[in-house]
Amino acid sequence: MPPLPFRIEVLWSDGLVWLLVIAVVAYAVYARRHPHLRAPWSRVARSASAMAAATVLCCFVLVGLLDSLHYRPLLPPQGGKPVYATEVRSVLDLVLTPLRAQREKTYSAPFATELYAKETIKRADGVETREFPRLRHGGKHLESPADSAADIALRAFRGVVAALLAWFAFALLLSAALARQQGGGIEAAWRSLWSGLTPLPWRAVLATLGVLAVIAGPVVALAPYYHVLGTDKVGQDVLYQSLKSIRTGLVIGTLATLVTLPFALVLGVMAGYFKGWVDDVIQYVYTTLSSIPGVLLIAAAVLMMQVYIENHADLFPSTEIRADVRLLALCVILGLTSWTGLCRLLRGEALKLRELEYIQAARAFGVSHWRIMMRHITPNLMHIVMIALVMDFSGLVLAEAVLSYVGVGVDPSMISFGTMINSARLEMAREPMVWWSLASAFFFMLLLVLAANLFADAVRDAFDPRVAMAGGRA
Amino acid sequence: MNRSEAMRLLRVRDLRMAIHGDGPPVRAVDGVSFDIAAGETFALVGESGCGKSMTALSIMRLLPEAAAISGGMVELQGENLLALPEAAMRDVRGRRVAMIFQEPGLSLNPVMTVGEQIAESVRRHTALTGAAVDARVLELLESVRMPDAQRRVTEYPFQLSGGMKQRVMIAIALACDPELLIADEPTTALDVTVQAQVLDLLRELQRERGMAMLLITHDLGVVAQMAQRVAVMYAGQIVETAPVAHFFASPAHPYSQKLFAALPERAAGGRPLAAIPGAVPPLSLEFSGCRFAERCEHKLAHCADVLPEWHGAGEQQMVRCHLYGSDQRPPRGLPSGRGVMGDQHKTEPEAGLGSSPVNHQSSLLEVEELEVFFPIRKGLLQRTAGHVRAVDGVSFSIAPGRTLGLVGESGCGKTTVGKGLLRLLQPTAGRVSLAGEDFLALGAEALRQKRREVQIIFQDPYASLNPRIRIGDALEEGMLALGVGGDAAGRQARIDALLGEVGLAPGVRSRYPHEFSGGQRQRIAIARALSVEPKLIVCDEPTSALDVSVQAQILNLLKRLQKEKGLAYLFISHNMAVIEHMADEVAVMYLGRIVERGAVQDVLRDPRHPYTKSLLAAVPVADPQAQRPVLRLSGDLPSPVNPPAGCHFHPRCPVAEAACAQAYPEERALTAQHHVRCHLAR
Secondary structure, three states: OOOOOEEEEOOHHHHHHHHHHHHHHHHHHHHHHOHHHHHHHHHHHHOHHHHHHHHHHHHHHHHHHHOOOEEEEEOOOOOOOOOEOOOOEEHHHHHOHHHHHOOOOOOEOOOOOEOOOOEEEEOOOOOEEEEOOEOOOOOOOOOOHHHHHHHHHHHHHHHHHHHHHHHHHHHHHHHHHHHHHHOOOHHHHHHHHHOOOOOOOHHHHHHHHHHHHHHHHHHHHHOOOOOOOOEOOOOOEHHHHHHHHHHHHHHHHHHHHHHHHHHHHHHHHHHHHHOHHHHHHHHHHHHHHHHOOHHHHHHHHHHHHHHHHHHOHHHOOOHHHHHHHHHHHHHHHHHHHOOHHHHHHHHHHHHHHOOOHHHHHHHHOOOOHHHHHHHHHHHHHHHHHHHHHHHHHHHHHHHHHHHHHHOOOOOOOOOOHHHHHHHHOHHHHOOOOOOHHHHHHHHHHHHHHHHHHHHHHHHHHHHOHHHHHHHHHO | OOOOHHHEEEEEEEEEEEEOOOOOOEEEEEEEEEEEEOOOEEEEEOOOOOOHHHHHHHHHOOOOOOEEEEEEEEEEOOEEHHHOOHHHHHHHHHHOEEEEOOOHHHHOOOOOOHHHHHHHHHHHHOOOOOHHHHHHHHHHHHHOOOOOHHHHOOOOHHHOOHHHHHHHHHHHHHOOOOOEEEEEOOOOOOOHHHHHHHHHHHHHHHHHHOOEEEEEEOOHHHHHHHOOEEEEEEOOEEEEEEEHHHHHHOOOOHHHHHHHHOOHHHOOOOOOOOOOOOOOOOOOOOOOOOOOHHHOOOOOOOOOOOOOOEEEOOOOOEEEOHHHOOOOOOOOOOOOOOOOOOOOOOOOOOOOOOOOOOOHHHOOEEEEEEEEEEEEEEOOOOEEEEEEEEEEEEEEEEOOOOEEEEEOOOOOOHHHHHHHHOOOOOOOEEEEEEOOEEHHHOOHHHHHHHHHHEEEEOOOOOOOOOOOOOHHHHHHHHHHHHOOOOOHHHHHHHHHHHHHHOOOOHHHHHOOHHHOOHHHHHHHHHHHHHOOOOOEEEEEOOOOOOOHHHHHHHHHHHHHHHHHHOOEEEEEEOOHHHHHHHOOEEEEEEOOEEEEEEEHHHHHHOOOOHHHHHHHHHOOOOOOOOOOOOOOOOOOOOOOOOOOOOOOOOOOOOOOOHHHHOOOOOOEEOOOOOEEOOOOOO
């Protein structure tokens, strides 16, 4: 049997990310069956801005998930046994092979064909001159750098046309699916789709996809030939870095909130339900914790983790694994320092709920405290948890950028928005300025956080009990 | 009554209003027409959700955002309010038409003093400035008989009681001598003794100022006391208008008749109440016929298909009913009127239930000197600085299959008694013995076993069911916790049986609470309590959140279940008529103590404690001719943190003597069953 061309490698964060995906799918199935969950989610789905934001988020999540499938490639055979590389790659790396492999020497501007700095070059005739050397990869298919503008325009145009065709085909497929669902003709479905008459705002989704296609089409067409967003100090493609940063941001945003959840939920519900000394103890704990400056605590924990990793190098065979463990440590410590706010909210709500009559009735039946908290209190708090989860996400993505900038964030070898900004900060002062690293980190992060915030707003509106009550009681 | 054109202050013609939401529009007001003459009180009566408040808000043009007036006309002295620009409308509001709302606590700004809030309205609508405003504020507070008015000017709303807040609201409404006052359930949130004070005040003010009043209420007793003319609303329409005297003597519309029949004070002895089957139809429906047809006993063949026109039904009485257009007139007049205050004939209770003397030997529940104190903690170390004496030495007993009514105003501790004896709140002292066993001394496991003997039904049908749990699971919960009903199949069979017993289809068990109306939810709550086969049920105001017709259904259900299963009830209520209908014995609570107890006829027909007397006198009776002793209590319930020395009631007592301030009176037996705690009762 020939050896497999790759060996699947599941990093810790991969495992957790995929567990999370399974949990989200399970929640979706559960929510579909329960009207009290289905109703708010269908309110979210009916909001045009939420659906547009969700479309953008989906693209980010897709990139992040592709980047969470890791493997080790088979090395060229050297004797009997198959040997796999120690370097861990992801499926996204495979898709982006041209971007990853085409390294320049150092900085180059977007769409450049020459390096950003002059170098002393020894020509064939032995004369040394200082000039901008041609890039190793960017625009190397061109005869002369002067042709680049026309070439870029042509390739970009082809890219836009191809993207628009794909988008049009998707729109057709969608209206065919809608037509089947509603039982009308495709033409009618198409018309109702574009006049915004469908129950779900498909028009907003298509418009968002259209904008994304117009941007992504030329980028995809140009990326193998040019560095669309330039290169950084060590010549790595900035577009590649930006795409790789997405996973880091998503992992921090989701896993850190997941760490906060058990603390906030268990302690908050217990404090509110039991009152008395339990409440006092929990309140003291979170008041104390929230009085310690978060950055201090995070810095201490991350540095300790770093020392531990260095002292136990044998436990972490590759740099990727090391960086991954450090990422997880950062998630845990971010989670541990940020559960207090949600805990306080949940305590207040549990205090209110425990006096409600259905809980009094359960107590009159002698139902155990544990069961009352599980069956009666927690499900009625979930709307707050849901709102807090989506609202915290964007805050954590931004927190990661700040922490990595300060130097206590993720491992320097791990690509993230924070490390991109950190490495770009010194070049801002340089003349001529190197702006593209910072600008792309800024743009990608803005898009991610804005989409997350818009979506969170819609979720908050939909789960707001005052809105829900208006429908429920009337 | 002279009702010439000139006399008309407000003319409402064919007013239509719809609320637009997700579904079809809800036509909350659908073609309402009425007139109000200057100086007249016009009452709009109906059950909740029939569009009364929306009519008032439409007149004021204060509708919620989703609602819009879709047609009709509102004329105030010939001026069409619906055509006015918003700026001009703001001058009308407050100056010419003022409004007071149900919940005085929510209508006042908690961070402004009372004086500032009244002054705001004075400055907005009059030319007064400076000291003149302050003088006017004081004058207004005095005109609403605010005790200690000078001091109240600088106080904040939280320092006032509910009744005083409503007085402040009235003062704000009166700031500019409006021609019309709209009072939307002005006393519904108040206790009966305070309600009596506020109604008296409104009546006096109206007489002094010659102001017209649109009174919105669900309480026929309030209508009888206050109004000259009345309109009955049902499902967005007025179905009957009449002068009060005619209306109470012979209501014409079948719905009006049913409303009277459903009043608990109208039912004699143990007879079931006349409940209206079903519920008010949703207003999002398109109506092609009479809206009441489905629930009507006298339905004709064309009632469901043809919209009824207005027909005369006697002097100045108009009714929207086909029965008056045909020869087939429905039986007029009231069902035999009998009640606490209606007549003084003793009602013979049903044989076998009421007349036997209470046998203390066989009592199911015996409560002795029950105390529930809540500590007040203060300072850094949370030391106990005092106690709220919510229940302060209460004793009573209930025999199997009997009902003890516990009456009192809000804050008197009656709910705490119920929760304390179930150990939902831990009593501080006392003994509760249930079938001979001390309930308060039981350990955790023994208590759990014993819990199936006593269950509780709550007031708010919306809060008493977990919105996230299906009906079937909610009913199963108690059986699971207490091991009743055998295996899973046995429990399911029992759930079906229980639902049947409370009049619901077995199919509802897979549905969620939000699909049910208030009355249906209360039925489910009853089924849940019954699921563990208790011997005693604590009913904590089970019908006070329900409409009168639904209340009748629930009371009938409780009575039937008591007869079938031999249940004992501790029936907690502030409603005297409900207590009279339900209870065999009654105990009256004041500030944590029982001041009078005995058989229901003895206590309610021959009250001996001055508090019981004034409580009974304060209840509005649905009979404008009723002559009752005027016995008004001043002030509010004192705080249970430091109750007055001596008899707790003496500061408010109209007949208090010097001795009353010295010592709390001992319980005195007037007859074998009638006990009272008053120095003056002989």
